[in-house]
Amino acid sequence: MTDQAAASRHVGPEGPRRTTHRSLPELRATVRSLAASLRLPAELRTRLTLSVTRVAEPELRAGRLVTLESAPEQGAREGRLTLRLHAPYAPWPAPVHGLPLPAQREADTTVWHLPLPERQDIATGAPDPTELLEEELRVAVARAESLEADRRRLTHELDETNSGVLALYVQLEERDEQLRRAHGQMLRELEDALRPGPMKVDGLELAIHYAPAGTDAPTGGDLYDWFQLPDGTVHITVVDALGHGLTSTRSALNVTHAVRTLALEGHPLETVVARTDEILMPYDRELMATVLLARIDPVSGDLTLANGSHPPPLLVSEDGTARFLEVRGRGIGYPMAGSERLWHEKLAPGDLLVLYTDGLTESRRDPYEGERRLTSATVRHRHRPTEEIPGALAEEMHTVILHPDDTLALTVRRTR
Known part of the structure; x- marks a missing residue:
């Protein structure tokens, strides 16, 4: 069949x-x-x-x-x-x-x-089979044309939507940038309010440079304080509190305020680090900070140092001789906090003292390389005006850096 x-x-x-x-x-x-x-x-x-x-x-x-x-x-x-x-x-x-x-x-x-x-x-x-096929073909072609028209319409709408989204994204980026600038400006104003202003003392020239770890948070745990005691001696505190941002700033402020209070009350310098730890730790068990204290007599040039786990200051004489002033001690929040002893030195006219935080000397290889580079840079820049030296040191030292960190450099020069 x-x-x-x-x-x-x-x-x-x-x-x-x-x-x-x-x-x-x-x-x-x-x-x-x-x-x-x-x-x-x-x-x-x-x-x-x-x-x-x-x-x-x-x-x-x-x-x-x-x-x-x-x-x-x-x-x-x-x-x-x-x-x-x-x-x-x-x-x-x-x-x-x-x-x-x-x-x-x-x-x-x-x-x-x-x-x-x-x-x-x-x-x-x-x-007729041929007529049926032709009819189906015409329908298919019409359907394809309709789909193509829909595709073009949707593509056009998508392009317009993308343009709108891109414009909105640009607006959001601009708004975000404005907010970042406003936030940064607010924090910079806060920073200026927290840090002591320039101090003029006969016989000494002081200068400071500070740079945060990130531009979006222009304040951190690196802080300094300087003031004159009733006898005319200049007291300088350099603090590096653990962490970044406002939390570490609060910790550093607590340390500087406690030190200032103890110093003005007349406590001996060798006890100030330990007494600061005793005062603050009951209120902030998470606080950890290194601290360096310096006392300078602007008339005689006598320098006294106390240290709590902080990098040693660098002393460069007018002829280029350089050495670090090592004082052992343990910082705030460390076991048995306090300076083991005091360092006594006499600054000669033209001597340059550099106090800093570890953000200035961190390098890619070993901790001593940063100190060698700092020594070399300070010797080269020692004849520049005092107010230019901290920024020049930071700029040169940051050509080699392990990771971003708050940086503070403070210089003191004894004048003739």
Whole structure:
């Protein structure tokens, strides 16, 4: 029996119809012809044909038969077409997910339910396959053009949206930059209010340079204080509190205020570091800070140092001789805080004393390299005006740095 004969068994154009198929082209033509006779829209007809073909293809290519059964039901108001594809010899059920037209599984049968157009005369006679293909092609082309138009419209809208988002991003960046500048300005003003202003003392020239670890937080745990005692001696405190930002600034302020109070009350310099620890630790158990204390008589040049775990000051004479003034001790928050002894020195006219925090001397290799570089830089810059030296030292030292840290450099020169 030929394919055409196998597909010819049916009951009327409007009743149930059952055909058996041996090849894909013949099955495809039958589905397309049936859909056309029922006046299904071209796009729906195409989806149905593709779906039936995809399900039946494995069976037909394996040489097994499939049966197509259609049952159009036309009521007074609406109708539907039930299309069943039987594969009685299939070794396993055909998958129905991902079909152009959704289907259901019933044992060895795949079922489609389609709505029929409003009641109208069903076409008689076999439709021209070429005309059907051309109609489906026109619908596909129109659909593609519509999709392309939608794509262009969406692309245009997306471009406009992206432009708006970019403009908003730029505005937010500008606003963020304004807030950062305002925040930085506020902190700089706070910093200026916290740090003592310039001090003029006959016989001494003092200068300071401070740079925070980051520009977004222009204050930190490096702090200094200088003032004159009632006897005319100049007292200098340099503090490096653990951490960065406002928390460490608060810790450093507490240390400088405690030291100033003890110094003005007349406590001996050798006890001030230990007494500061005793005063502050009950209120702030997390506080850790190194501290260096210096007392200078501007008339005689007598220098006295006390140290609590802080880097040693550097003394450079007018002829370029340089040495570090080492005093052992333990800082605030350390076990047994206090300076082990005092260092006594006499500054000659022209001598330059450099006090600093470790942010100035940190290097990539070993801790002593930073001290060697600081010594070399200070010797080179010693003849510059005193107010220029701290900044010049920081600029040169920061060409080699291990990691960003708050930096403080303070210089004292005894004048003639």
